[in-house]
Amino acid sequence: MSDIQVLLIEDDELLGGALLQRLRLEGITTQWVQSCAQAVEVFRRTRMRPAFLLADIRLPDGSGEDLYRRLIPHLSNTTVVFATAYGDIAQAVRLVSAGANDYLTKPYDTDALVARIRSVIAAQPAGQQDEVLENPYALHDETYPLAQELERLATSALPVLLEGETGSGKDRAARYVHARSAYAAGPFVAVNCATLASDLIESLLFGHVKGAYSGAGAARDGLFSQAEGGTLYLDEVAELTPRAQAALLGVLENGQYRPLGDSTARHTHCRILASTCADLPAAMAQGTFRADLFYRLAVARVAAPPLRKRPGALPSLARSLLAAQSATGATLSPDAIQALHDHPWPGNVRELKNRIARAVVMADGAQVHAEDLFPESKLADKPDLATTRLDAEQRAIQQAIAESGGHMGLAAKRLGISRTTLWKKLRAARDGG
Known part of the structure; x- marks a missing residue:
């Protein structure tokens, strides 16, 4: 975790050093990079976001x-101000148009800057470190283009369809899009479409008034009413029945x-x-x-890649999840990193998160080892009958889902259940039972 309140990005050692000293004397926790x-x-290493970012508009490795x-994928609610010389004002104006909060021309009034930083910090809720505000694809260059795409879509009002394997991070991406959108102040209402009973679909989606049908003893809000002013997230939308699809289409x-x-x-709003x-x-x-x-839902489509197709991002993602789970600053050992790369990750990010959570509890000492992440490796030569049966059942289920193109209804029909x-x-396999 990071408790940085200000991130200063300045390659001028004299100016950067002087400003760092002033801010620290003011009791403002500051980190300086060049x-x-x-x-x-810094942003990839830490999960808490600084309240204020001051950056020189000219740096040795970029503008x-x-x-x-x-x-952009990391900034969340950070106030961003660029410092510029007179000749770079045009670029500073473009940056403000793109979403930065402001720019200062050098030399700027340090007293006024400190006062502004204090007001920004005071206005920010204490402990602003919600994991939802972390772009799920911003941890590695391998997925950085996707992080930027998600950021642009988040700040729009377009419907977004997130596609990808189970556990690949679609729910987390949806929550991030909501948190970074103009609808963030409203509710985030998530519904698993497979659970929507066909005979009650209109009532579930739109609500009903008292006496609307037999048994309707009181008025009830539907999902669209519950999501008013916010986001309605339709998880596993392929599982909607034909009747539900028709009802939803009418509203859209x-x-x-x-x-x-x-x-x-x-x-609907x-x-x-x-x-x-x-x-x-x-x-x-x-x-x-x-x-x-x-075509109504897929105005913008985002393909969430499975974990096995982004191996370069795996260590960074694992370390980020470990930092979220461990209060003692646990680290991953070299053998744990190798084991992460060797595993095929059929459960994707959800499986990684669960394995990290368990390893933090079971590890001896401050380092997580391969056997903490994959305890089953110690029992690989001692399979019992129940485990063998469950493994065979899960293989059959996964094969049926694959042969059905991911459609759960067709997969269930193939399996005779x-x-x-x-x-x-x-769900039982995902939860380890």
């Missing part, structure tokens, strides 16, 4: 625009819905995000997913 690369490394482009087309039993239509692990174009070709609904039973088995 290049773009060092600044990016202010280079720096801002690389830091005209922006209105009507609670059951109510004669007055209401306008929420952003729609959706996710799926299925191949929706294939589902459209098979006639199981409506093309018109797909209900969709509810399939979800229960997947």
